[in-house]
Amino acid sequence: MPEYVVPTARRRRGRPRAGEPSARDDIVDAAVAEFADLGYDGATIRGIAARAGVDSALVHHYFGTKADLFGHTIGAPMRPDVDIPSMLGGPRDVLGERIVRYVLEAWERPEVQKRGVVLLRSAIGNKLATPLLAGFLSRELLGRIADALETPDAALRASLVASQIAGLLVARYVLKLPALAAASVDELVARVGPNVQTYLTG
Template sequence: MHKPAPARRRRGRPTGGASDARADILAAATAEFGELGYDGATIRSIADRAGADPALVHHYFGTKSDLFAAVVDVPVNPARALHAAIGTDLDTAGERIVRFVLELWDERAFRQRGVALLRGVIGSRRTSSLVMGFLSRELINRIGERVGGPDGHKRAALVASQIVGMIVLRYVVELEPIASAPVDELVTRVGPNVQRYLTGPLSDPTPGEGTDRRQGE
């Protein structure tokens, strides 16, 4: 992602071919995301840096989240795919989300790039800020809106914590037995917890309940 920032060009249709225009937009997006973060960069500012019309950016890359996925070089836009995995029935989405994540990361091409990106997040404040901006805007905020209610954002953040933790343990740290567990087993074990975060009770344990239980043992 750390490419030299391209010089801002005069706005208008690029004079080169389609491949040149696409490359110019991608380079401009890399620079804009790097300088302004995910929230600060816009399709218009990226188009302006590339010397292109915003419609051309949409033509080649779709939405800003699609463009970001192209910049970080992952073969699937995780935000778009996860929304599809949630589906129309939120009450049964927990296991679908876990299965989608595991099957996506089990694909070699995605896993290699995803692991490299996560290691970059851990080791670089700049990369961490950029990726967290994307996750907050495109995943947590949107899932929170879908869940709704006063605690929708909290529920979405809890889902993200569960999923990211599972990804790190299985694919980055490769901690056993999580690393080699069958997908079906993890779906069965982790899915209900994700479902509880989505639609179940989030109330705290009754005060003193844990202490009383320990004293009675």
């Protein structure tokens, strides 16, 4: 008579256990697929966990929030969801300059600039990357700015800020227009900051 073997229940993982080195990679692979299928807004930590065959607690353990996971997945060089709230907490009359300086000083770092240029090129020319990046920025950057403005046209104001910043990054770091690429951060903050400020509070 054949020996009866008690089946081993599949463990739902909330924290990593020794011998499970692939769990983190499985989550990243699942996130790539989930974001590609559903977009940034449609993807959820629960859905990514289910696709990876793990508990959602393990996703949070490795990556924190959905924004953290998305940033890791696409190699985002900046984290507006983390940095914008602190900028919004300062004096509002120089908020435009603070935003421009924050972005430019970050992009002057070689590791950020390298990854950022790749991300910008992908967002401009890739039909999958464009809606993903747009969704991330709409929720994590534009939404936070709009909420802080508390005006009826806040969404438009925030979008105008994003258009100004995106245009500046593309012109300086992707197209490398000579005069713009040669200008100092201080000069660009002084010239572009007031425009951004007008979008915010003008």
